[in-house]
Amino acid sequence: MKVSTSKTQFETRGSQSTSVAFSEKETHYLERGKEHPDLIYPAHPDSVQEGFEYLYAARKDLRSSSGQQSEKANSARHMGMPTQAMASMIKIMSNIQKGSSQSWEDIEPYFEELEPAPFEPKPGLWDELNRFAKKKWGDVRIGFTELPRQMIFRGKYTLFRYALVASQEMKKDKIAYAPEFRAGQEVMRVYGSLGLVVNEIARWLRKQGLRCQSNHPMGGITNTPSLAGKAGMGWQGRFGLLITPEYGPRVRLAPVFIEHKCFEFTDNRDHDWIEEYCELCQLCEQLCPVQAINSEKVVRIDNVPGVGAIRTCIDRESCFEYFQRTMGCSVCVKVCPFSNGGETYHRLKSVVEKKTI
Numbered sequence: 001m002k003v004s005t006s007k008t009q010f011e012t013r014g015s016q017s018t019s020v021a022f023s024e025k026e027t028h029y030l031e032r033g034k035e036h037p038d039l040i041y042p043a044h045p046d047s048v049q050e051g052f053e054y055l056y057a058a059r060k061d062l063r064s065s066s067g068q069q070s071e072k073a074n075s076a077r078h079m080g081m082p083t084q085a086m087a088s089m090i091k092i093m094s095n096i097q098k099g100s101s102q103s104w105e106d107i108e109p110y111f112e113e114l115e116p117a118p119f120e121p122k123p124g125l126w127d128e129l130n131r132f133a134k135k136k137w138g139d140v141r142i143g144f145t146e147l148p149r150q151m152i153f154r155g156k157y158t159l160f161r162y163a164l165v166a167s168q169e170m171k172k173d174k175i176a177y178a179p180e181f182r183a184g185q186e187v188m189r190v191y192g193s194l195g196l197v198v199n200e201i202a203r204w205l206r207k208q209g210l211r212c213q214s215n216h217p218m219g220g221i222t223n224t225p226s227l228a229g230k231a232g233m234g235w236q237g238r239f240g241l242l243i244t245p246e247y248g249p250r251v252r253l254a255p256v257f258i259e260h261k262c263f264e265f266t267d268n269r270d271h272d273w274i275e276e277y278c279e280l281c282q283l284c285e286q287l288c289p290v291q292a293i294n295s296e297k298v299v300r301i302d303n304v305p306g307v308g309a310i311r312t313c314i315d316r317e318s319c320f321e322y323f324q325r326t327m328g329c330s331v332c333v334k335v336c337p338f339s340n341g342g343e344t345y346h347r348l349k350s351v352v353e354k355k356t357i
């Protein structure tokens with residue numbers, strides 16, 4: 001079922017958002033949504049303005065660095081980025097651009113016919129999809145949940161209300177270099193790779209007769225760490241990133257929005273003890289190079305279905321600026337004990353359990 005919204009409400013919120021630098025394709029997508037205000041699934045009036053617009057700006061700087069002495073290229077050189085690595089980064093950015101463009105282009109036909117389409121549930125489809133993902137990308141995990149409108153960023157919308165969330169690992173030996181370029185390169189590599197993963201998962205789902213919309217990990221339509229937490233894939237740590245049992249926070253996330261509830265929800269709160277561990281640890285707060293992680297969490301949105309309050313410790317502006325300058329920072333990911341992977345998750349869980357006995 002779609003949630004209707006008045007055109008005025010959507011336009012008002014849309015115009016607030018379009019003052020920041022969306023990609024051209026996203027701008028086009030947001031404009032098309034205005035033609036179908038009763039058929040889209042819009043952000044909640046309480047939703048906040050976030051997203052990855054700042055990274056589009058970083059990408060433009062990288063592109064211009066191949067021809068000009070841009071400020072970002074200079075900063076990259078100061079970080080010791082060799083010319084060869086710079087070329088590799090430009091290639092990664094080009095992949096990101098390709099995957100992102102594809103995700104917007106794939107949904108274009110839906111605008112011609114947004115009325116609900118039928119789908120006959122197929123038993124065993126979830127297992128089949130998991131087998132497909134595991135065989136193709138060993139480090140990809142998936143969850144499935146209903147998307148609360150509060151998790152859609154202000155002024156934005158999705159075409160469908162159910163969400164598959166995919167995570168993909170960033171390699172530990174690369175993240176160990178944070179905040180140097182080699183770690184940033186790994187961050188961007190997985191952004192590029194996961195963008196292609198969700199496009200492929202969406203195509204697989206379409207072959208099963210499902211209408212769906214992949215969103216590039218830099219697409220910035222929804223709050224993916226909160227969404228993945230709701231889907232039971234992990235829990236948000238103090239720094240706001242999702243901590244997963246397998247890789248800790250060394251993952252990137254991207255969603256595929258689906259028209260029908262074609263799988264059982266994977267929602268659970270098995271990992272919420274992580275919040276207690278964060279109270280004991282606080283390493284990311286102490287070691288963030290720009291003090292972007294505050295001691296106290298503030299509530300950003302209350303009464304989110306299935307989640308309650310969404311709270312944060314992050315000073316986004318400070319983090320974004322440094323993240324962009326270093327092309328991926330990741331110091332907080334590097335120092336988080338959960339990033340060690342392996343048995344760490346269970347070892348740290350027993351620390352919390354002993355404390356509460």
Ligand code: SF4
Pocket residue numbers: 239287288289290291292293318319320322323328329330331332333
């Ligand atoms: S990514 Fe870097 S700047 Fe941002 S919170 Fe983590 S350590 Fe701080």
Ligand code: SF4
Pocket residue numbers: 237238239277278279281282283284285332335336337338
């Ligand atoms: S570094 Fe410590 S406080 Fe920060 S998210 Fe990881 S476990 Fe939590």
